[in-house]
Amino acid sequence: MRPFRETEWLFTLLIGALLLWLLCLGNSPLRDWDEGTVAQVAKEIWRAAFGSLHWLYPTLGGEPYHNKPPLMHLLIAWCYSLGGVNEWTTRLPGALLTALGVPLLYLVGILLFNDSLPALFSALVYLTTLPVLRHGRLAMLDGASITFFLLLLFCLLKSRQQKPWALGVGFCLGLITLTKGMLVLLLGGIAGLFILASSPLIVLNNLYLWVGIVLGIAPAIAWYIAQWQYYGSNFLQINLQTQTFDRIAQPVEGNTGAPWYYLIELLKYAFPWLLFWPAGFYLAWNKRYASWSRLILIGTIVYFVAISLITTKLPWYVMPLYPFLALAIGAELSEVWRNQVINRKVWAIFIVVMALAGLCGGVYFIVVQEEPVLVAMAIVLTMSMSLAAWLIYKCDRRFIPVLFSGMYLVLLLLMSSQSWIWELNEAFPVKPVAALIRIYVSSGTKIYTSFAYSRPSLNFYCDCQVIPETTLILQQMWANNEYLLLDNATLKNLNLPMTKVLGSAEDFSLIAP
Numbered sequence: 001m002r003p004f005r006e007t008e009w010l011f012t013l014l015i016g017a018l019l020l021w022l023l024c025l026g027n028s029p030l031r032d033w034d035e036g037t038v039a040q041v042a043k044e045i046w047r048a049a050f051g052s053l054h055w056l057y058p059t060l061g062g063e064p065y066h067n068k069p070p071l072m073h074l075l076i077a078w079c080y081s082l083g084g085v086n087e088w089t090t091r092l093p094g095a096l097l098t099a100l101g102v103p104l105l106y107l108v109g110i111l112l113f114n115d116s117l118p119a120l121f122s123a124l125v126y127l128t129t130l131p132v133l134r135h136g137r138l139a140m141l142d143g144a145s146i147t148f149f150l151l152l153l154f155c156l157l158k159s160r161q162q163k164p165w166a167l168g169v170g171f172c173l174g175l176i177t178l179t180k181g182m183l184v185l186l187l188g189g190i191a192g193l194f195i196l197a198s199s200p201l202i203v204l205n206n207l208y209l210w211v212g213i214v215l216g217i218a219p220a221i222a223w224y225i226a227q228w229q230y231y232g233s234n235f236l237q238i239n240l241q242t243q244t245f246d247r248i249a250q251p252v253e254g255n256t257g258a259p260w261y262y263l264i265e266l267l268k269y270a271f272p273w274l275l276f277w278p279a280g281f282y283l284a285w286n287k288r289y290a291s292w293s294r295l296i297l298i299g300t301i302v303y304f305v306a307i308s309l310i311t312t313k314l315p316w317y318v319m320p321l322y323p324f325l326a327l328a329i330g331a332e333l334s335e336v337w338r339n340q341v342i343n344r345k346v347w348a349i350f351i352v353v354m355a356l357a358g359l360c361g362g363v364y365f366i367v368v369q370e371e372p373v374l375v376a377m378a379i380v381l382t383m384s385m386s387l388a389a390w391l392i393y394k395c396d397r398r399f400i401p402v403l404f405s406g407m408y409l410v411l412l413l414l415m416s417s418q419s420w421i422w423e424l425n426e427a428f429p430v431k432p433v434a435a436l437i438r439i440y441v442s443s444g445t446k447i448y449t450s451f452a453y454s455r456p457s458l459n460f461y462c463d464c465q466v467i468p469e470t471t472l473i474l475q476q477m478w479a480n481n482e483y484l485l486l487d488n489a490t491l492k493n494l495n496l497p498m499t500k501v502l503g504s505a506e507d508f509s510l511i512a513p
Contacts, residue, residue, distance in 0.1 A: 040456060091139045098135075149176060170210075194299070227239070249311055261308070273325070373416055385406065437462035448474055
C-alpha cells in the first residue's frame, strides 16, 4: 500500500477537523460569559435596519459595545440571516475558522521542518487537544485569532520562496486586530522576533511585506478612528484602557490568579500531549539554530511569560500557546517514530494514570450521570490508554497512532454528548427561565433579579435585560412597578404585598409589576 501524499493528509486533516468541530455544535445552550455577550451583539447587528451603520457601531443591550472589534460578531450576524438565531449558527463561524487551523498548522509544519512527518504529528496533536477543540467550538474569538496567526506564519514562511506571499502577513495582522484587538501586538511581536532570529534580510527587504502591512492594517486603523470620532474619549477609555491595558496591571472583573495559573491550566487539560512537551522543548533547544526550533522557543517563551505576568487571568488566554506546544510535541514524536527512543518508565506511568482515570470516570458516569455516550467515552479512553501504555513499555512506536486515534474517538464522543460545556452546571439552566420571561414580558424590558450576578446568556435567550440587585433595591423596584425575577427563598422573605406570580421555572418566579 502506497503511503499518503501531502495533499491527501491535508484533506484528511480537514475532514477530521470539520467533523470534530461541527458535530452536535448546537446541542447545548450558550455559555456565560463570552458566548452570551458575543451572541447578543451579533443579534443586535442582525436586527438593525438595512443600510444602517449598526455593523460599524455595534451595541450590547442598546448601549455602545466597546470591548472588541466586531469581525466575529458580523460573521455570526450573517449566519443569523441565513439560518436563523440559534446555538448552531452562533457557534458556526468560530468553529469553522478554528477547524481550518488544523490543516493550516500542517502546512506551516511542512514549511518549517521541510518534512511532512513532524508536520503531520503536530497537526494531529493540535486536532486532539481538548482546550483547542472545546474553546474553538464556542462562540468566542480566540480560535479564529489563532487560525489567522497560523495563516500569517504560513504566508511568512511561503514568502521565502515566493515573495508575493508576504502580502498575506499584513492582511492577517489586520484580521487579528479586527477579531481580538490588541492581541495583535503580542502575536505580531512574536512573528517579528521570529523574522529577526531566522532570515531578517530576506523578509524585511521584501517590498510585498510592507505593502501588505499597510493595506492589511488600514481597515483596522480606520475602525478605531471611526469609533474615536463617533464616541470620543469614552471609546478610548473603555476599549484601550479598561478592556486592554488595565488587564496588565490589575484584575478586570475580579479575574486574577497566581503567576503559575496557566501552568495549572495546561496540567489540567493538555494531557496526554503535555507529557511529551518537555522532551520536545528540549529537542528544540538542542537544535535552536534551526528555523522551526526558533519559532517554538520564541513563541513559547514570549507568550507564556507575557500572559503569566498579566494580572487578569482567564483560561482562554492560554489558547495561542497551543500551536507552539503542538509543533514541539510533533517534532519529538517524529524523533521517537524514527529512532524508537522511548522514555518507558515516565511515559508509561502517566498513561496508566490516564487509563485509571478513564476507568473511574466510567464508573462515575454509570452510577451518577447515566449518560451512555460518556460511559462509552470512558471505555474508549481506558482501552486506548492501556494499550498505549503497554506499547510504550514494549518500546513499540505504534503507541503514537494508538494515542492519536484513541484521543480522537474520546473527543468525538465527548462532543456528541451534552456535557462538553460543563460550566453550564455552575448555575441554573437559562432556557426554561428565558421561555417563561418571553411569554409575559416584551422585548427590551428591564427585569430585576435576586440572582447573584448578571448572565448574558439569559439576556440573549429572553431578549430582555435581567439585572441583579440587592434585596433593598428589589423592594424599591417593586414599588416602582418593575418586573422581578425572584428565587423562592427571596420571594418568601420579601413578603411583597399584592404579589402577582406570572409563572415559575427552575426555582425562580416571575413577578408582575
